[in-house]
Amino acid sequence: MHPPMPHGFEKPYAAFLFDMDGTILNSILAAERVWSDWARRHGLDVATFLPKMHGSRGIDTITRLNLPGVDPEYEARLVTEAEIADVGDVVAIPGAAAFLSSLPPERWAIVTSSPLRLARRRLEAAGLPLPKFMVTAEDVAVGKPDPQCYILGAERLGVSTQDCLVFEDVAAGIKAGEAAGADVMVVTATHHHKMETPHPSISSYNEIAVRISAGHKMFVGAKPA
Incomplete structure (x- = not known):
């Protein structure tokens, strides 16, 4: 069983780091x-x-x-x-566009294994916003599951990885987030088989909401019914 999403907004995060393919869009x-x-x-x-x-x-x-x-x-x-x-059939994960739009632009980044030109093309095809900060295949010497990409993403946002929540969908990315010292949220929207994971999971972004504190920290929790 996947752990349930917390019903409150318990832990403050300085920033969110999103994988792209399978996490905010389906390609x-x-x-x-x-x-x-x-x-x-x-x-x-x-x-x-x-x-x-x-x-x-x-x-x-x-x-x-x-x-x-x-x-x-x-x-x-x-x-x-x-x-x-070929960006036919590339679509946003349900709720992703609204969720990303609810975040302060300087508090989130995309950390993808895709090259920059492909990342931009797929984001455009899916109708998702181009982030202010992005780490792509060209930015690292070693790709996921090495944590280099998520460490770099946090550095570009000026925060510690320990203060980040990573959104991922597959094992290589989850391992990269863990190794970077970040918390991980698993997005199961494109999964055909149940993934056993100790991390909380969501099947769409319609399940969660963000609250921003007076101290500019972000809290994520289950969207109120």
Whole structure:
């Protein structure tokens, strides 16, 4: 069982850090179309490969495969261009647009494994606001589950990771948030199977609300019925 959302607004946060794909928008159909084509071209079993590419940078996914004669950097660029060209079916997670709009712009950031151009394209396609602060694939030497990206996101907001709440949807990102020392909220909107997690979870942003204190801290809790 997932832990329930707290009914009060107990813990103050200085900032929120959001993964993008699967967390504030759903790009699964578009991403899986592109990656399926790539996997077939390289003789991979698509059904076995697809679950392994979610939540990681493209270059890390390809590097892990260790395919002979394949240049991960070059192939990752090809995949990115194909993904930028295909944003069909990219939609916002329910309630995400309103939830993000309720936050002070300087108190949240997107921390994504996607390259910057792709991130901007998908946010636009989903009708979501472009954040004031963003960490993308190009900003880190090592991608999730390494915590580097979330540490950098907190630094850009001028806060400690211990004062951040990370919103994530897959294991690699959850591990990155944990390793950074942040609290984690798991978004299950795109999950087909139940994920066992010690963290609180939501299936949409319509379930939660934010209260901002006089000291400019943010408290998250269940939306009043």
